[in-house]
Amino acid sequence: VSVTIYDIAERAGVSIATVSRAFSGRTPVADPTRKRVMSAARDLGYEPNVAARNLARQATQVVGVVVPMLTSYFFMEVIRGIQDRLSEAGYDLLVYAARTPDLVGRQFDRALQPGRADGVLLCSTPMTAERAERLRASGYPVVLVDSDHADFDSVSVDNAEGGCAAARHLLAEGRRRFALILPHPESVPGVERRRGFERALAEADVALDPALVSESRDAEQHGYTREGGYDAMRALLSAGPMPDAVFAASDVQALGALKALREAGLRCPEDVAVVGFDDIRTSAYVGLTTLSQPMYEMGRSGTEKLLCRIAEPSRPVSRTTFSARLVVRETSAAHTATPALDPLVAL
Amino acid sequence: VSVTIYDIAERAGVSIATVSRAFSGRTPVADPTRKRVMSAARDLGYEPNVAARNLARQATQVVGVVVPMLTSYFFMEVIRGIQDRLSEAGYDLLVYAARTPDLVGRQFDRALQPGRADGVLLCSTPMTAERAERLRASGYPVVLVDSDHADFDSVSVDNAEGGCAAARHLLAEGRRRFALILPHPESVPGVERRRGFERALAEADVALDPALVSESRDAEQHGYTREGGYDAMRALLSAGPMPDAVFAASDVQALGALKALREAGLRCPEDVAVVGFDDIRTSAYVGLTTLSQPMYEMGRSGTEKLLCRIAEPSRPVSRTTFSARLVVRETSAAHTATPALDPLVAL
DNA sequence: GTGAAAGCGCTAACAT
DNA sequence: ATGTTAGCGCTTTCAC
Numbered sequence: 001v002s003v004t005i006y007d008i009a010e011r012a013g014v015s016i017a018t019v020s021r022a023f024s025g026r027t028p029v030a031d032p033t034r035k036r037v038m039s040a041a042r043d044l045g046y047e048p049n050v051a052a053r054n055l056a057r058q059a060t061q062v063v064g065v066v067v068p069m070l071t072s073y074f075f076m077e078v079i080r081g082i083q084d085r086l087s088e089a090g091y092d093l094l095v096y097a098a099r100t101p102d103l104v105g106r107q108f109d110r111a112l113q114p115g116r117a118d119g120v121l122l123c124s125t126p127m128t129a130e131r132a133e134r135l136r137a138s139g140y141p142v143v144l145v146d147s148d149h150a151d152f153d154s155v156s157v158d159n160a161e162g163g164c165a166a167a168r169h170l171l172a173e174g175r176r177r178f179a180l181i182l183p184h185p186e187s188v189p190g191v192e193r194r195r196g197f198e199r200a201l202a203e204a205d206v207a208l209d210p211a212l213v214s215e216s217r218d219a220e221q222h223g224y225t226r227e228g229g230y231d232a233m234r235a236l237l238s239a240g241p242m243p244d245a246v247f248a249a250s251d252v253q254a255l256g257a258l259k260a261l262r263e264a265g266l267r268c269p270e271d272v273a274v275v276g277f278d279d280i281r282t283s284a285y286v287g288l289t290t291l292s293q294p295m296y297e298m299g300r301s302g303t304e305k306l307l308c309r310i311a312e313p314s315r316p317v318s319r320t321t322f323s324a325r326l327v328v329r330e331t332s333a334a335h336t337a338t339p340a341l342d343p344l345v346a347l
Numbered sequence: 348v349s350v351t352i353y354d355i356a357e358r359a360g361v362s363i364a365t366v367s368r369a370f371s372g373r374t375p376v377a378d379p380t381r382k383r384v385m386s387a388a389r390d391l392g393y394e395p396n397v398a399a400r401n402l403a404r405q406a407t408q409v410v411g412v413v414v415p416m417l418t419s420y421f422f423m424e425v426i427r428g429i430q431d432r433l434s435e436a437g438y439d440l441l442v443y444a445a446r447t448p449d450l451v452g453r454q455f456d457r458a459l460q461p462g463r464a465d466g467v468l469l470c471s472t473p474m475t476a477e478r479a480e481r482l483r484a485s486g487y488p489v490v491l492v493d494s495d496h497a498d499f500d501s502v503s504v505d506n507a508e509g510g511c512a513a514a515r516h517l518l519a520e521g522r523r524r525f526a527l528i529l530p531h532p533e534s535v536p537g538v539e540r541r542r543g544f545e546r547a548l549a550e551a552d553v554a555l556d557p558a559l560v561s562e563s564r565d566a567e568q569h570g571y572t573r574e575g576g577y578d579a580m581r582a583l584l585s586a587g588p589m590p591d592a593v594f595a596a597s598d599v600q601a602l603g604a605l606k607a608l609r610e611a612g613l614r615c616p617e618d619v620a621v622v623g624f625d626d627i628r629t630s631a632y633v634g635l636t637t638l639s640q641p642m643y644e645m646g647r648s649g650t651e652k653l654l655c656r657i658a659e660p661s662r663p664v665s666r667t668t669f670s671a672r673l674v675v676r677e678t679s680a681a682h683t684a685t686p687a688l689d690p691l692v693a694l
Numbered sequence: 695g696t697g698a699a700a701g702c703g704c705t706a707a708c709a710t
Numbered sequence: 711a712t713g714t715t716a717g718c719g720c721t722t723t724c725a726c
């Protein structure tokens with residue numbers, strides 16, 4: 001059906017090797033020859049066959065990314081960073097999104113099949129010992145994004161430090177009775193954010209009431225949902241003592257909490273301050289104080305690392321940690337000079 | 348380096364053909380034989396090479412999707428629908444996102460290279476005559492998502508009808524002085540939404556003041572940005588006569604407009620009603636009236652169509668049009684029974 | 695049900 | 711600079 005190098009070799013009066021060279025540009029070809037080849041190709045509508053090239057080269061110029069889900073600003077930004085860097089490098093992107101957590105493993109396996117991609121980016125995927133072992137054994141180029149392991153390249157954020165920063169900020173604002181809205185305990189970043197937060201409290205000798213800690217029981221999205229935050233806040237409000245500050249492990253949860261507070265007739269930040277984590281688009285819009293993660297940059301630099309490892313498989317493992325940056329907005333800054341504005345509206 | 352069917356054929360004492368059959372499962376293999384093969388494969392850690400399989404089968408079980416950008420709730424949802432359907436069918440997804448509009452063509456070409464994918468989904472990509480011609484000639488399986496062309500399978504939304512619905516709703520609410528916040532004129536859906544809106548006004552004999560029509564001049568995201576909506580609203584407020592309703596061609600623009608209204612001390616919906624288009628997540632959160640598009644479903648059914656066409660290239664072209672569904676929320680429902688709640692907060 | 699053998703379309707020594 | 715040739719690893723007739 002399709003036209004091959006044989007056809008165009010014949011038409012241009014050269015060998016197939018020359019055609020191949022003319023197209024891959026890896027070996028010099030005399031200019032007049034190249035022109036003949038190219039014009040023959042144009043005449044016949046020839047396009048190199050990628051599958052054949054992949055097999056012969058033993059490389060695909062494709063990398064895979066596996067993410068636990070797609071419906072999340074975080075992953076979209078990470079993927080955007082990845083895609084941008086890849087297209088600069090002439091690579092293509094295979095996206096493996098798991099609909100359910102138990103599917104992550106399957107997607108993972110698929111991405112790693114030989115001949116599929118030259119390397120893989122693993123996003124927010126906790127490394128089991130077994131997976132780590134298999135990966136190490138295969139020698140397959142892999143980099144971890146938003147998770148961390150001694151044996152693999154990675155880029156991640158210092159979640160504990162971020163949690164610390166949230167706590168210190170709230171303490172500095174004079175808050176003392178803290179509520180925590182956490183994701184599913186299976187979420188490693190969630191656990192670390194909590195740990196950091198609690199550490200800072202301990203250092204300040206401020207107690208945290210266990211009745212004011214709410215963990216998501218919902219595995220869906222690991223509990224990172226607006227509804228989850230909303231429900232958690234309502235439960236906290238009705239059950240426990242009254243907090244004067246809420247730290248949510250993610251912005252979406254914080255947004256849900258914000259709504260619950262509003263509905264309960266509480267003012268933010270006057271009655272209750274709220275701090276989230278991520279710095280999604282909407283956070284700037286509603287004026288949510290948060291810890292900003294460099295999502296795009298994480299995708300980009302993770303990709304950079306992967307490209308390096310593909311080029312040089314034996315290079316030493318490199319792990320990069322970004323700091324989350326505290327962005328103070330209206331939901332926590334009691335003394336800010338925007339009294340007239342509805343916090344949900346101020347930029 | 349890697350283990351091939353030859354290795355496992357030798358170990359299992361069969362021919363390579365049998366190994367191939369055992370793995371592809373397309374031809375029956377005696378049960379004991381299959382067991383021997385599989386255990387040999389396990390021992391040696393064999394995994395079929397995808398590149399070789401692709402070349403031999405002349406098919407990849409991969410489809411590509413080209414989108415103009417990634418940072419958009421719309422595309423994320425569409426892609427999620429695509430990915431879900433594909434993974435059910437055992438296909439993988441190659442994502443081609445263009446950073447800039449002029450790159451769409453390049454991504455498009457790449458996705459279409461022979462041996463790369465078995466078919467392609469084109470999202471929100473206006474069909475030029477030249478592209479259409481090339482595509483038709485190549486016979487490559489393609490389906491259009493969020494755009495439409497007589498010669499190709501497609502799924503799209505009736506944007507004009509949606510615009511109509513917006514206008515009729517606003518008219519029914521007693522509004523008469525309309526402002527329009529539009530994207531870049533290059534956006535085909537934007538043009539159609541406007542057309543529908545104007546048609547409904549004309550049918551109701553209501554005039555539209557040209558001074559109250561704001562088109563984005565920003566090519567970035569085709570003008571579908573919060574900032575764009577914000578700036579447009581401010582400009583409208585300061586320059587033209589005072590409107591009593593705003594129709595924005597997208598929810599993100601509507602959100603920006605909402606903020607500008609707030610800052611200007613105007614109440615919504617009392618002073619100015621606002622209607623958007625898309626029904627992104629935040630719209631439910633802030634109570635924005637909008638036209639809901641079945642984004643996930645569009646991705647899914649577009650993929651369904653593509654899978655069908657791959658299976659049967661000569662089937663008749665099929666075009667599906669979804670209707671946008673009007674979702675009335677607080678920003679337009681003057682007489683709604685939620686007076687106590689801040690519209691930005693009520694669900 | 696299984697084996698032999700001829701590709702799939704391109705690349706990369708190696709030779710000239 | 712160009713041609714020859716042997717793969718790359720798997721699939722798929724066609725016999726048996």
